[in-house]
Amino acid sequence: MIITxxxxxxxxxxxxxxxxxxxxxxxxxxxAIAPLAMLAWLATRMSRTxxxxxxxxxxxxxxxxxxxxxxxxxxxAALMVLIVSGIGLVVLAYSWHYFAPDxxxxxxxxxxxxxxxxxxxxxxLADDLVTLFTGWELTSIxxxxxxxxxxxxxxxxxxxxxxxxxxxxxxxxMLAGIVLIGQxxxxxxxxxxxxxxxxxxxxxxxxxxxxxxxxxKSAQYPFHAWLPGAMxxxxxxxxxxxxxxxxxxxxxxxxxxxxxxxxVAPWRPLVLxxxxxxxxxxxxxxxxxxxxxxxxxxxxxxxxxxxxxxxxxxxxxxTTAGIVAIVAHAVFKAxxxxxxxxxxxxxxxxDVRLMTPLGPAWLVVKAVLVVAAASMAGIxxxxxxxxxxxxxxxxxxxxxxxxxxxxxxxxxxxxLTAGYSARLVWGLLVLPGRLRAGxxxxxxxxxxxxxEPAAIGPSAPAAxxxxxxxxxxxxxxxxxxxxSLIDRLAGAAASSLAxxxxxxxxxxxxxxxxxxxxxxxxxxxGAVFAGRRWIARLLRLGEAxxxxxxxxxxxxxxxxxxxxxxxxxxxxxxxxxxxxxVLVTAAVLPGVVLxxxxxxxxxxxxxxxxxxxxxxxxxxxxxxxxALVRRRFTAVLFLSTVGYGMAALFVVQGAPDLALxxxxxxxxxxxLFVLVLRKLPDRFEKRSSPLTRTLRCAISLxxxxxxxAFAIVARESRVADPVSDQMLERALPDGKGRNVVNVxxxxxxxxxxxxxxxxxxxxxxxxxxxxRAGRRRPASPLAPVRPRxxxxxxxxxxx
Amino acid sequence: MTRPRRHDPSxxxxxxxxxxQVIFHAVLVASVYLLFAGHNHPGGGFVGGLVAGGxxxxxxxxxxxxxxxxxxxxxxxxILGLGVLMSTVTAAVPLAxxxxxxESAKSxxxxxxxGSVTVSTVLPFEIGVxxxxxxxxxxxxxAFGDEYTTDPGAPPPSDPSPAASETGGQPERLV
Numbered sequence: 001m002i003i004t005x006x007x008x009x010x011x012x013x014x015x016x017x018x019x020x021x022x023x024x025x026x027x028x029x030x031x032a033i034a035p036l037a038m039l040a041w042l043a044t045r046m047s048r049t050x051x052x053x054x055x056x057x058x059x060x061x062x063x064x065x066x067x068x069x070x071x072x073x074x075x076x077a078a079l080m081v082l083i084v085s086g087i088g089l090v091v092l093a094y095s096w097h098y099f100a101p102d103x104x105x106x107x108x109x110x111x112x113x114x115x116x117x118x119x120x121x122x123x124x125l126a127d128d129l130v131t132l133f134t135g136w137e138l139t140s141i142x143x144x145x146x147x148x149x150x151x152x153x154x155x156x157x158x159x160x161x162x163x164x165x166x167x168x169x170x171x172x173x174m175l176a177g178i179v180l181i182g183q184x185x186x187x188x189x190x191x192x193x194x195x196x197x198x199x200x201x202x203x204x205x206x207x208x209x210x211x212x213x214x215x216x217k218s219a220q221y222p223f224h225a226w227l228p229g230a231m232x233x234x235x236x237x238x239x240x241x242x243x244x245x246x247x248x249x250x251x252x253x254x255x256x257x258x259x260x261x262x263x264v265a266p267w268r269p270l271v272l273x274x275x276x277x278x279x280x281x282x283x284x285x286x287x288x289x290x291x292x293x294x295x296x297x298x299x300x301x302x303x304x305x306x307x308x309x310x311x312x313x314x315x316x317x318x319t320t321a322g323i324v325a326i327v328a329h330a331v332f333k334a335x336x337x338x339x340x341x342x343x344x345x346x347x348x349x350x351d352v353r354l355m356t357p358l359g360p361a362w363l364v365v366k367a368v369l370v371v372a373a374a375s376m377a378g379i380x381x382x383x384x385x386x387x388x389x390x391x392x393x394x395x396x397x398x399x400x401x402x403x404x405x406x407x408x409x410x411x412x413x414x415x416l417t418a419g420y421s422a423r424l425v426w427g428l429l430v431l432p433g434r435l436r437a438g439x440x441x442x443x444x445x446x447x448x449x450x451x452e453p454a455a456i457g458p459s460a461p462a463a464x465x466x467x468x469x470x471x472x473x474x475x476x477x478x479x480x481x482x483x484s485l486i487d488r489l490a491g492a493a494a495s496s497l498a499x500x501x502x503x504x505x506x507x508x509x510x511x512x513x514x515x516x517x518x519x520x521x522x523x524x525x526g527a528v529f530a531g532r533r534w535i536a537r538l539l540r541l542g543e544a545x546x547x548x549x550x551x552x553x554x555x556x557x558x559x560x561x562x563x564x565x566x567x568x569x570x571x572x573x574x575x576x577x578x579x580x581x582v583l584v585t586a587a588v589l590p591g592v593v594l595x596x597x598x599x600x601x602x603x604x605x606x607x608x609x610x611x612x613x614x615x616x617x618x619x620x621x622x623x624x625x626x627a628l629v630r631r632r633f634t635a636v637l638f639l640s641t642v643g644y645g646m647a648a649l650f651v652v653q654g655a656p657d658l659a660l661x662x663x664x665x666x667x668x669x670x671x672l673f674v675l676v677l678r679k680l681p682d683r684f685e686k687r688s689s690p691l692t693r694t695l696r697c698a699i700s701l702x703x704x705x706x707x708x709a710f711a712i713v714a715r716e717s718r719v720a721d722p723v724s725d726q727m728l729e730r731a732l733p734d735g736k737g738r739n740v741v742n743v744x745x746x747x748x749x750x751x752x753x754x755x756x757x758x759x760x761x762x763x764x765x766x767x768x769x770x771x772r773a774g775r776r777r778p779a780s781p782l783a784p785v786r787p788r789x790x791x792x793x794x795x796x797x798x799x
Numbered sequence: 800m801t802r803p804r805r806h807d808p809s810x811x812x813x814x815x816x817x818x819x820q821v822i823f824h825a826v827l828v829a830s831v832y833l834l835f836a837g838h839n840h841p842g843g844g845f846v847g848g849l850v851a852g853g854x855x856x857x858x859x860x861x862x863x864x865x866x867x868x869x870x871x872x873x874x875x876x877x878i879l880g881l882g883v884l885m886s887t888v889t890a891a892v893p894l895a896x897x898x899x900x901x902e903s904a905k906s907x908x909x910x911x912x913x914g915s916v917t918v919s920t921v922l923p924f925e926i927g928v929x930x931x932x933x934x935x936x937x938x939x940x941x942a943f944g945d946e947y948t949t950d951p952g953a954p955p956p957s958d959p960s961p962a963a964s965e966t967g968g969q970p971e972r973l974v
Contacts, residue, residue, distance in 0.1 A: 657841040660833075664849035668936060671856040675943040737838035737921070745843060746921045746928075753845075753924075754886055757931040761883050764938035765876065771942035 002057045002071040002125055005041055009034045009118025013111045020107015025099065027110035028092045034114050035085035035092070038121065042081050049078045050488045052495060056127060056191075067188055072127035075492030079323065080124035080252060082489075083330045084245050088117050090468045091240040094338050097465035098236055098345060109149060113240065116142035120245050124252055129178040129188045132253070133171070136217070139246050140167040146241060147233040159229035162552060166226045167216050174213025180206030190256065197260040207267050210257060211274075211312075218250030218304045221278045225548025228297040235341030238293065243300045243333040248326060251304065255311035255322060259498035262314025268400060271312030276409035278305030283416035287423060287528070288539050290446065292340045292350045295427075296333065299376070299420055303329050306413060309406060310391055315398050316501035320494040321390035324505065327486070328375060328383035328479065335372040335472040336424070339365060342465060343428065347458035352427035353446040357436060361460030364470065370425055371473045375480065377421035377525060378414055378518060383479035385518070386505055388414060392514035411521050418525020423532065443536040483507060576696075583699055587706040594710060601716030611652045619645035627700075630683050633674070640670040657741040812861070819861045826854035834929050835922070844925035848932025855936055864944035867937065875941050879934025886927030889920065 012034045020027050045055060058070035073081075092113070099106055119142060122135030141164070148160030182188040184198040184206065197203075214220075219227035230242045241247070254271060262268050279302050286298035307329070310322030342365060343358070344350040358366065375382035395407045434440035479486065483505035494501035509515065528535060546554075607613060622641035629635050643666035650659035688696070727748055728740055737743040745753050830851035837843030859867050871878060 657843075657846075660841050661843075661846050661849070664846050664853065668849050668852040668856065671853070671859075672936070672939050672943075675939065678945075679943065737919070739837060739839050739841065739843070742837045742839075742843045745845070746838075746924050750890060750924065753928060754890055757883055757886055757928055760931050760935045761879050764879055764935040768876070768938050768942040 001041060002055075002073065003059055003069065005034075005038050006071075006118050006122055006125075008037055009114055009121065013113075013115030013118060016107045016111030016114065018111075020111055021104055023107045023110075024103070025096050025101050025106060027107040028095045031110040031114045032089060032092045035088040035117060038081060038085040039089070042078060042085070045073060046078065049073060049075055050492050052492055054496070058127070061131075067130045068128050069131050070128035070189060071122075071125040071131070072191060073125060074496035075489070075494070076252075076255070076323070076496045077125050079327070079489055079493040080248075081121060083248075083327065084117060084120050084124065087240060087244045087330055087334050088113070090334065090472060091236045091338075094239075094341070094465070094468040095236045097462060098234070098341055105149065109146070109234070109237075112142050112146050112149075113237070116146065116241060116246070120249065123249050127190045129182055129190060129193070132190070133175055133178055136174070136213075136249060137168065137171050139241075139249060140164060140171060140217075143167070143230070143241050143246055146237045147230045149234055149237065150232070153232070156232040159226070159232040162549075163226040163230050165556075166223050166552070170213045170216025170223065173209045173216075177206040177209025177211075177213065180209065194256065194260045197264075199264060203261075204264055204266065207257070207261055207264060208270065210253065211267065211271055214250030214253045214308075215274055216250070217253075218247050218308060219278075219301045220250070220274050220305060220308060221281060222548060222551065224278065224282065224301045225552055227301055228294055229549065231291075231293045231297050235293070235337055235344065238297075239334045239337035239341065243296070243337055244330040247300065247304055248307070248330070251307045251311050251322075251326065254308060255319065255497055258312050258314035259316070259319065260314075262312070268313065269402070272309055272402070272406050275305045275308030275312055276406050276413070278302065279309065279413035280305075280409055280416065283413055283420060284539060284542070286420040287416065287532075287535065288444075288542075289420075290351050290353050290427065290442065290444070292343070292352060292424065292428065293337070295420060295424055296336055296340060299417065299424075300333060302413060302417060303333065303376075306391070306410065309410060310394070313395070313398065313400070313406075314498070315394060315400075316494065316498040317394035317397060318391065319498045320490060320501050320503045321387060321394045323490050323493045323497075323503070324383075324390055324483075324486075325387035327490075328387045328476070331472055331475050331479070332372040332375040332382075332384060335368060335469050335476065336376065338469045338472070339369045339372065342461045342469070343458070345465075346461055351446055352431050353435065353442050354448065355428070355432040356457045357433040358429070359457045359460065364466055365461065366429060368466070368469050368473045369428065371476055372469075373421040373425045375476045376424075377418040378522065380507070381477065381480045383476045383483070385480060386483045386507065388518055388521075389509065389514045390505070392517045393509075393512070396513050396517070407517075411517050412524075414518070414521035415524035415528060418522050419528030419532075422525065422529040426529070443533065443540070481507065580696075580699055583703050587699075587703045590710065591702070591706045594706070594713060598713045598717065601713060604712060604715070609652055612649065615645055615648045615652065619649070632677050632680060632682065632684060635684075636670060636673045636677060640666050640673075643669075655741075657739060816861050819857050823854050823858055826857070827851060830854065830929075834925060837925060838919060838921055844928030845932060847925075848929040848936075851929070851933050852936035855933070855940065859940055859944060864940060867940045867944060871937065875934050875937035877934075878930050879938060882927045882930030882932070882934055884927070885930065886924050889924040889927060892920075 012031065016023065016027055016030060020030075023030065048055070052075065054072055054074045056070065056072040058068045061067050061069045092110070095110070099109075116139060119135045119138035123132055123139065126132035126135060144160045144164035147163055148157050150156045178188070180202050181193065181198065184200060184202045185193045185196070187193055216223040227242060227247065231238055233242065258267070258271070282298050282301035282305060286295050286302060289295035289298060303325075307322055307325055310318045310325060313319075340350055343355075347355055347358075349355060371382065375384035378384045378388040391410065392407070395403055395410060431440060431442075435442070487503055487505055490503035490505060491501075494503055619642055622638045622645060626635045626638035626642065629638065644663060647659045647662040647666065650656075650662060727744055730748075731737060731740040731743040737747075830847040832847075833842035833850060834844055834847035835842075837847065855867055855870065858870060862869075873881075
């Protein structure tokens with residue numbers, strides 16, 4: 001059933017991408033079929049899953065490599081399915097109002113969203129590492145297409161490429177890790193692998209590779225910069241992919257691996273250091289943003305760091321906390337993105353410095369924003385508070401080395417999170433009014449700051465536009481007030497990751513260390529917000545540090561320069577040099593071996609049949625003449641003399657088939673040569689210097705000597721029976737033909753023939769393309785001097 | 800009106816024109832024979848295609864690229880692609896029956912008039928190769944070929960220089 005449901009996502013998605021032009025907004029309604037089916041199926045399996053039972057399904061994919069498309073629904077997978085499909089539904093409902101009804105790209109967008117959802121579900125349900133990797137790459141590709149949805153904008157295309165390059169490079173590293181670990185364990189099956197974890201240096205290297213893959217996907221430092229760039233995507237896409245689901249893929253993977261591998265060096269120090277660093281530094285960056293979406297993006301990076309710490313530590317209690325945090329974050333961050341989307345949709349900007357104050361009709365939206373931001377800050381009665389409490393108590397109670405530092409980083413990160421949550425609310429609800437009244441100045445003015453602001457504030461959004469975010473923030477409050485509601489689900493999810501983990505969620509745990517730490521973090525967050533002017537000045541110092549985008553661009557430019565250098569070195573464009581290198585390599589490398597190891601078998605008979613003599617004379621004369629003449633055309637004719645001579649030699653040797661082919665090839669190539677020669681000067685351009693001429697002669701002689709010696713030595717060095725005997729024998733019974741050459745071409749070596757005609761096709765396309773490219777350049781030095789014939793009226797490619 | 804001189808270019812071309820009509824069809828028949836005979840006698844799709852390519856070259860001599868274009872209903876790249884596709888599909892079909900790639904089967908049929916005819920699955924593969932080669936030749940003509948113009952208003956062909964006549968078919972004469 002799992003495979004059927006995933007296939008449904010694929011079918012709906014591809015169908016809409018291919019044909020969805022006229023659907024308009026109805027595309028979102030059709031797209032909703034897939035997540036609805038998924039949720040309905042999940043509902044029927046929920047009670048079994050909550051009891052800790054798993055359901056698996058697999059399909060033999062590459063049996064020779066032991067790779068199956070294997071899926072497994074356990075507690076954690078069920079929770080992630082709930083998030084992916086649930087938030088997916090909300091986002092689809094929201095998109096109905098977000099996009100203009102007659103936008104022709106909506107079918108494509110909705111189709112891509114569905115494809116993405118299918119790929120993401122494949123990741124969370126995968127029980128096979130190769131299957132997981134496939135889903136992983138599919139999410140990268142759909143994310144690329146979705147970020148670049150407005151493909152007429154350079155910025156969107158660049159951001160899409162950035163995300164694709166970083167995540168797919170990480171994906172490749174991860175693939176290496178998957179292979180290493182799969183080989184060490186002897187299986188790619190996740191459940192078997194985690195049940196009986198392998199160990200050793202190979203596994204350690206593989207784990208680092210997998211962690212790097214997870215870091216790129218989950219936007220951890222130093223790979224984070226693609227995520228803020230990805231905000232070029234339409235807001236529903238940002239809310240769905242780049243906050244609620246796709247960026248969690250790395251966290252999910254870490255969560256699967258950590259309980260089994262956390263104690264293997266260097267997993268825990270690596271993951272915790274990267275996660276904690278990301279949590280703090282990204283939160284600092286978020287504090288500098290005026291663009292609400294960018295603020296949320298940096299906040300997401302920071303929160304992902306938090307999740308990496310929780311899931312990567314491999315401690316059962318932290319895993320439980322991570323599960324609650326992943327739910328809380330998906331809900332509140334999606335809400336915030338969608339609210340910012342509403343504001344941008346109505347106000348036309350998402351930069352708070354240009355915003356007109358929101359009127360009283362915005363009350364509901366404002367309330368939703370405050371609730372979600374409170375959850376992000378970790379204020380009691382919201383889901384975020386519950387998760388933060390659990391996290392702090394888990395890390396506080398852990399015993400691994402350096403857990404105090406991690407605890408400190410998490411408290412600092414939480415404080416900064418509270419700070420930027422306050423900045424978000426203040427920026428949207430307070431700052432525009434104050435800017436207008438002139439009672440507040442921003443530290444970094446917007447380039448268009450002096451623009452006359454609109455007199456009337458943005459009109460309030462339609463009720464249907466706001467409903468999805470109301471649903472989401474209601475979930476935030478319900479989970480915050482009554483956290484034990486998801487006790488069983490969180491417990492089943494936690495124990496499916498880390499056996500022995502349990503969840504007892506409660507709003508009030510008494511006055512204990514975590515509560516005090518939360519209070520400390522909130523107070524510090526308040527202080528950060530209150531001292532925002534001073535902090536803003538401090539943070540401006542950080543502009544001197546190269547940002548992740550700078551590093552990315554630098555790496556890209558460096559790579560391009562390196563490629564240019566290498567290309568200039570190895571592809572210098574001189575045919576003579578290419579041919580020279582090929583010939584010298586062909587003669588020298590085997591020639592050395594021939595000289596050192598082969599024994600000279602003695603001269604063969606001077607001639608086999610008398611008819612060979614005149615033919616050989618013609619051949620030699622033709623070859624010499626072709627090398628000596630100055631006109632290209634004459635050279636070609638002499639060359640074809642050599643070719644026909646070869647055909648004659650084949651006839652004498654009793655190979656009519658070869659002779660026929662040789663003669664036909666020679667005829668056609670000579671004709672084609674003549675066609676091409678008309679475009680070239682009549683004579684070879686210039687006499688080369690004596691030095692080069694000597695060099696060329698030397699190379700030619702070396703090649704000739706080698707081929708000659710090789711032919712004689714090879715003939716006498718046979719140790720095995722020639723394969724041709726077997727072919728002669730089997731031609732009629734196996735190949736069902738009496739012409740052995742033909743049977744070889746079409747049967748025994750049929751693959752070669754297929755390859756060759758594919759090369760023919762490529763060569764033909766290349767010839768036409770080259771010729772046409774040449775025709776477009778009127779003043780080419782190689783073009784014939786006579787006037788061009790008029791081009792046909794229709795463009796050549798469309799005939 | 801004087802009698803045309805023996806070496807009047809227009810007369811030579813007329814002569815070529817009329818003989819090409821005969822030669823071309825003979826060459827085509829030969830190429831198709833080679834294609835079908837290939838499995839048991841010298842020949843095959845590749846050679847057959849090349850011989851047909853030679854025939855096409857002869858037509859090009861008389862009529863330029865326009866004449867070559869008239870030969871086939873499809874564009875050269877369509878023919879080339881069709882050939883590659885046909886060969887690939889033929890190669891892959893045995894997979895569907897659990898056999899190895901390109902595994903061939905044949906059966907003897909009794910056809911009236913022709914007698915016993917052997918039908919082999921190699922044939923479609925060979926036809927694919929044939930089409931690919933023919934397509935390639937057509938494409939090269941398409942790429943590098945020129946129009947043959949008999950338009951009296953066109954600039955007269957330059958007199959072949961002694962050096963040019965020595966090399967035989969100077970292409971400039973055709974333009």
